Amino acid sequence: DIVMTQSPDSLAVSLGERATISCKSSQSVLYSPNNKNYLAWYQQKAGQPPKLLIYWASTRESGVPDRFSGSVSGTDFTLTISSLQAEDVAVYYCQQYYTSPFTFGGGTKVEIK
Amino acid sequence: QITLKESGPTLVKPTQTLTLTCTFSGFSVSTSGVGVGWIRQPPGKALEWLALIYWNDDKRYSPSLKSRLTITKDTSKNQVVLTVTNMDPVDTATYYCAHSPYDFLIGPLYYFDYWGQGTLVTVSS
Numbered sequence: 001d002i003v004m005t006q007s008p009d010s011l012a013v014s015l016g017e018r019a020t021i022s023c024k025s026s027q028s029v030l031y032s033p034n035n036k037n038y039l040a041w042y043q044q045k046a047g048q049p050p051k052l053l054i055y056w057a058s059t060r061e062s063g064v065p066d067r068f069s070g071s072v073s074g075t076d077f078t079l080t081i082s083s084l085q086a087e088d089v090a091v092y093y094c095q096q097y098y099t100s101p102f103t104f105g106g107g108t109k110v111e112i113k
Numbered sequence: 114q115i116t117l118k119e120s121g122p123t124l125v126k127p128t129q130t131l132t133l134t135c136t137f138s139g140f141s142v143s144t145s146g147v148g149v150g151w152i153r154q155p156p157g158k159a160l161e162w163l164a165l166i167y168w169n170d171d172k173r174y175s176p177s178l179k180s181r182l183t184i185t186k187d188t189s190k191n192q193v194v195l196t197v198t199n200m201d202p203v204d205t206a207t208y209y210c211a212h213s214p215y216d217f218l219i220g221p222l223y224y225f226d227y228w229g230q231g232t233l234v235t236v237s238s
Contacts, residue, residue: 001176040224042160049209049228050160061226093160097223101175104160 002026002096006105012113019081021108023094028075031098037072038098041079044107045090053092054079086112115139117149117210117229124235131197131234135210142168142186142193146215149193150225151184153206161206165213166193167221200236207231 003026013019029038037057042050052061054070057077067082081088089112094105121133133151140147150165164184165173174182183196193210211225 034219036219038223042225049211049231050225051228052224052226055222055224055226095160095162095224100173100223101177102162102223104162106159 001101002029002099002103004094004096004103004105006092006094006108008108009106010109010111012111013081013084014113015086016083017113019084019088019110021079021092021110023077023079023105025075025077025096029096029098037077038096039070039072039077040095040097041068041070041077042093042095043088043090044093050093081110084110084112115212115227117212117227119208119210119229119232121208121232121234123233124237125200126238127201127236129200131195131200131204133195133197133208133210133232133234135193135195135229137191137193137210137212137229140212141188141191142166143188144168146217148213148215148221149186150211150213150223151193151195152209152211152225153204154209154231155203155206158206162223163197163208164195165221165223167215171221173223202236205234205236207233 005024039057041054044050057072058070071078091107117137147168151163166184181198209231212227
């Protein structure tokens with residue numbers, strides 16, 4: 001199984017500041033024929049289901065604010081919230097969809113400092 | 114507008130079989146490219162993918178749970194059903210169903226773009 005390791009477990013960021021969440025896959029999720037990384041990010045607010053934010057590691061889902069961005073370097077993935085808003089308080093999960101089982105990271109809780 | 118809703122028992126006893134139903138609207142599971150999956154989340158813990166079924170009846174299961182899972186679809190009712198046998202207290206979780214997109218150039222995309230609200234299932238005697 002591909003293990004997805006997120007860090008940190010939690011972070012507190014001031015309103016308007018940048019939040020950076022990391023996700024590392026235990027093996028590559030890059031499919032060479034199409035040069036795509038099979039990595040998605042979700043946001044889960046308290047008491048709600050997850051919401052898809054990003055797929056293909058860096059493509060924002062329709063309607064997702066552009067303060068959310070995804071990037072990749074090898075097997076290291078990053079979700080960045082450029083200017084944290086109060087409504088961004090949530091737990092964020094990465095998920096690889098390269099190969100079964102389609103595994104999620106352990107989650108990163110983002111709070112307001 | 115795509116919506117999904119899970120239904121089923123909130124409490125099951127150890128060794129019993131759990132049957133959950135996902136009823137959806139805004140798409141049909143008979144339409145080419147449609148996929149519906151199940152994901153669960155124990156209280157305070159991370160997400161775990163369980164199973165997926167596609168319009169052509171292609172099915173995928175989590176290898177660690179495959180022997181206990183069955184996913185089926187009822188096209189006429191716009192429903193997908195998940196059964197989990199031999200339930201144990203460690204299976205206590207919120208169970209979500211979700212729509213999975215498909216790309217006709219690439220194939221199934223095993224992420225989830227629309228989710229139901231989830232249903233909490235507790236396993237206890």
